[in-house]
Amino acid sequence: MKRILTGDRPTGNLHLGHYIGTLKNRARLQHEYETYLLVADVQCLTTNFDRPEQIKEDIYNVIAGYFAAGIDPQTANIVIQSRIPEIAELTLYYSMIVPMALLKYNPTIKSEIAAGYAKEMTYGFFGYPVNQAADITIFGADLVPVGKDQVPHIELTRKIVRKFNALYGEVLTEPRELLGEVPVLPGLDGREKMSKSLGNAIFLCDDDESIVKKIKSAVTDKSRIHPSDPGHPEVCTVFMYYRAFFPDQVPGIETGCSNAAFGCVACKKRFAENLCAFIKPMRERYFSVRNDHKFLEAAAQRGTARGRELSAATMQAVKRAMKIDYFI
Numbered sequence: 001m002k003r004i005l006t007g008d009r010p011t012g013n014l015h016l017g018h019y020i021g022t023l024k025n026r027a028r029l030q031h032e033y034e035t036y037l038l039v040a041d042v043q044c045l046t047t048n049f050d051r052p053e054q055i056k057e058d059i060y061n062v063i064a065g066y067f068a069a070g071i072d073p074q075t076a077n078i079v080i081q082s083r084i085p086e087i088a089e090l091t092l093y094y095s096m097i098v099p100m101a102l103l104k105y106n107p108t109i110k111s112e113i114a115a116g117y118a119k120e121m122t123y124g125f126f127g128y129p130v131n132q133a134a135d136i137t138i139f140g141a142d143l144v145p146v147g148k149d150q151v152p153h154i155e156l157t158r159k160i161v162r163k164f165n166a167l168y169g170e171v172l173t174e175p176r177e178l179l180g181e182v183p184v185l186p187g188l189d190g191r192e193k194m195s196k197s198l199g200n201a202i203f204l205c206d207d208d209e210s211i212v213k214k215i216k217s218a219v220t221d222k223s224r225i226h227p228s229d230p231g232h233p234e235v236c237t238v239f240m241y242y243r244a245f246f247p248d249q250v251p252g253i254e255t256g257c258s259n260a261a262f263g264c265v266a267c268k269k270r271f272a273e274n275l276c277a278f279i280k281p282m283r284e285r286y287f288s289v290r291n292d293h294k295f296l297e298a299a300a301q302r303g304t305a306r307g308r309e310l311s312a313a314t315m316q317a318v319k320r321a322m323k324i325d326y327f328i
Contacts, residue, residue, distance in 0.1 A: 046128050091130055103129060147183065205282075
């Protein structure tokens with residue numbers, strides 16, 4: 001079987017942006033590919049170095065979120081990044097061959113700085129795309145399900161792989177990305193991508209009351225003052241959500257909005273009802289395991305053990321290729 005590697009920084013609960021961007025694909029492909037889901041707790045420290053005590057609880061949140069989204073921890077390997085020391089070692093080796101310019105002009109790094117994700121420009125934050133490259137290649141991943149914003153990281157990984165293989169021989173697998181059906185899901189504010197840190201997200205564990213309240217706050221067509229005014233669905237955040245989650249309803253919503261057959265309030269109400277029904281089974285799965293720490297830890301231990309075996313083999317091949325496997 002070919003191999004998938006993808007993952008998440010444990011910074012809170014998973015939301016609909018995660019689901020539509022990668023979780024849906026992960027759940028679909030877990031039985032077709034050998035799947036590794038990396039809980040990137042080390043990378044989490046790039047922006048949460050001053051709050052490490054929260055990371056453990058957020059690891060539980062992420063693993064429960066995977067289960068909610070339909071990922072079977074007996075099939076997919078859930079790996080805790082900090083428990084794979086070979087990733088840190090490979091990151092260091094890569095850092096010796098990666099030009100600073102490749103990081104300095106990385107569009108994702110630039111956008112995350114502009115959005116205020118980083119409190120300050122630390123060495124770890126600036127270089128975390130190199131760490132991501134190590135995440136992917138230590139497991140020999142063929143395919144990486146990602147959101148559109150992560151595509152530059154996959155391209156950087158490919159460049160690192162090509163350079164390493166040109167220098168030391170054909171050791172590493174060159175991965176390719178797999179985009180979700182909706183490249184980027186906008187947040188409720190309609191300005192930025194959906195994100196916990198920006199306060200514009202709907203979570204997989206949200207209750208109905210929270211979902212309805214959030215959808216009511218979503219930005220729609222600002223030029224539409226009265227329900228009788230014709231709408232412009234192409235600028236409406238809620239219409240983008242219809243496209244992502246209920247594509248079969250899109251033609252009717254688009255026509256009704258454009259013809260002023262209904263107003264934004266009615267449209268939001270209808271969408272909120274649909275979304276509550278959509279999220280309900282995921283929320284139930286989430287809470288069925290969220291406080292079962294033995295279950296969550298067992299899932300992580302199983303996947304991490306397999307990850308250690310695979311990463312050790314990769315590192316052995318890397319050191320042999322680099323001629324630094326001496327005195328062993």
